[in-house]
Amino acid sequence: MEMQMKQPSMFIFLCSPAIGHLVPTMEFAKLLLHKQNLLSITFLAMNPPFDDPKLASYFRSLVINSASIRLNVKTLSPNLAEMNSNPSNFLGLFIDSHGAQVRDHVKTMMGSRDFKVLGFIADVLCAGMTADVAEEFNLPYYVFYTSGAAALGLQLHLLSLAEENGGEATEHGGCGVDSDYLNVPTYVRPFPAKLLPSIMLDRNGGCDLILDLFRKIRNKAKGIIVNTFLELEPHAVKSLCGDHYSNSPPPVYTVGPVLNLRDLSAEEANSPNLGEEEDYIFPQSQNKYIFVYIQEFYFEKEEVYEWLDSQPESSVVFLCFGSVGFFPEEQLNEIAHALEDSKQRFVWAMRPPHEVSWLELFLRRTEGGQGKVVVSWAPQAAILGHPAVGGFVSHCGWNSILESIWFGKPIAAWPIYGEQQANAFHVVGEIGVGVDIKMDYKMEYPNKVSNTLVRAKEIEMGIESLMDPTNPIRLKAGEMKERSRLALMKALAHQPFCDGLPAEQAAFCGEALQGETEWKKAVVAVIKATIKKVKSAEYAARSIGSALPPTVPESDRENIDDKCHSGFEYALHNLRRSVKRIRSGVYARTDNVVYSAWAGIFECSGALNHFKVDMSVGPFKVQDEAEKAVGACHAAVTNALNAGGLTHFSEET
Secondary structure, eight states: OOOOOOEEEEEEEESSOOOHHHHHHHHHHHHHHOOOTEEEEEEEEEEOOSSSSSHHHHHHHHHHHOOOSSSEEEEOOOGGGGGOOOOHHHHHHHHTTTTHHHHHHHHHHHHOOOOOOEEEEEEEGHHHHHHHHHHHTOEEEEEOOOOHHHHHHHHHHHHHHHTTTTTOTTTSSHHHOSEEEEOOOOOOOOGGGGGSSGGGGOTTTTTHHHHHHHHHHOOOOOOOSSSTTTTSSHHHHHHHTTTOSSSSOEEEEEEOOOOTTTTSSSSTTTTTOOOGGGHHOOOOOSSOEEEEEEEEEEEEEHHHHHHHHTTTTTTTTEEEEESOOOOOHHHHHHHHHHHHHOEEEEEEEEEOOOOOOHHHHHHHHHTTTTTEEEOSSOOHHHTSSSSTTTEEEOOOOOOHHHHHHHTTOOEEEEOOTTHHHHHHHHIIIIIOOOEETTTTTOOOOTTTTTTOOOOHHHHHHHHHHHHHHTTTHHHHHHHHHHHHHHHHHHHHHGGGGGGOTTTTGGGGGGOOOSSSHHHHHHHHHHHHHHHHHHHHHHHHGGTTTTTTOSSHHHHHHHHHHHHHHHHHHHHHHHHHHHHHHHHHTTTTTTHHHHHHHHHHHHHHHHHHHHHOOOTTHHHHHHHHHHHHHHHHHHHHHHHHHHHGGGTOOOOOO
């Protein structure tokens, strides 16, 4: 097939300095580049508005470490003269103050003959300003939504309510809510109004700011890219794609879980067998120690790891409340009492507001024995990935939820601000991987104080429920762990939002096709070659159970043989089915059929990993090679479908 590319293509990313937005947006840019060799990205990152040494240090390191030949990172500084003292609209003014710089950069890029600008991908906080700039330059723009699909649906529902209400304020603020519960399409259960984000209850401009932002997203965005996956939020994703909203939102594309696990080795990250993708997601660290800088304090990961290594599996609770989450001294004292009274092993990432008088005594009583306190910004993913950690007390930021699910750790929900209360409701009541400590706790916008003191006994009860080995949330968390890995494999193979671009702009998704007949022959040839490899592997893998170590019980050997046999049969069935679909012109969702073939073989690999066998020898190697072959076949079929725009030619009957 002949490549039809007139010139290289470029996306412009625009992102706010909020760490919870910057990190996943940057990781998504890298994920996109990893699969699209003909694409480059210019990433416009806004500098933090405040003099925060910790944030500035992390921001600089992220920008420096992310830059590459095809990822050009540029930093933008706000025009402080355009700021004012009203906290309700500070965010909007801060974002808008970068408009002139963004326009200058875009104008320069649009004038270049070296590449073609495809459009914008904007962090949700920058979506309003990006909509205006995109319209000026006649470019499409997408929104990268850094939280989940359910929370997105909540914001769109509040926008609909406000418009139906004529924008009049109610007892719950200016978003048209006049009852204690809302029937939000993206939630199965009625949503408690008391869990609405504080800014949505603000009558001084904060609510209007958010409503205007989502109005622009709904009316002008080409699509919304959400950091989630269908298996995690099936009801929410399907609701957003249906007709549940009076003014339909733009297409929603799930690309998650997008995670920043780059400081972890493959072993620490509990990575699945991702073949050639493994180096992309989990590159081996070149340093023995990983340091995290906070003000004048260095945290050495190895110190906590040595302690965790000496603890029983799933015996430690990890408490961490995000990059900007903090509690007043009185609340910290209650947490300390709860941990001591529970006798529960713990690692606590604490951010005290100032020097705390009782902290030294607490450390003396608990350090080295019951637990460890990290008075810094702890490497959350590294700690969550340790086998000794059995539960996570979290503020329910979406990135933290995805990391916890990736490692199969249940959550005790203690949200603080933003959409975290909605996330907590989702984690506990809808996904089923968490327990509630204080779901309606919140920092009252805009003063960042809470009128609620959560007592030690309430915290202790939540931790005990979280760590209870019989609690069904543990089983559910393990199930979602496996589903998150399958979802990431699919995301690595396919970025479906590219399908929505005009054909001439979508060329970077793969090779341009010369015609449907030629395309059919090429794709069928790839699938048939894969069938041949799988059939050969099926015969060789019949001895896989007998090749397991002698210590493996006979029942487990038989179970492995059954999984392997059924997995290969299922894979061959779906590969043959995909050939029939292609030949008969049924292209829609054919990539999913091939993906199912891969999933069938992967199930056996997952079972083998439990026994820690060497996948590079004997029948295990055959199994591994078959899995990689079908995975590569899926990627090839998906990219070919994208490039030809053939996913939209025909629907499955």
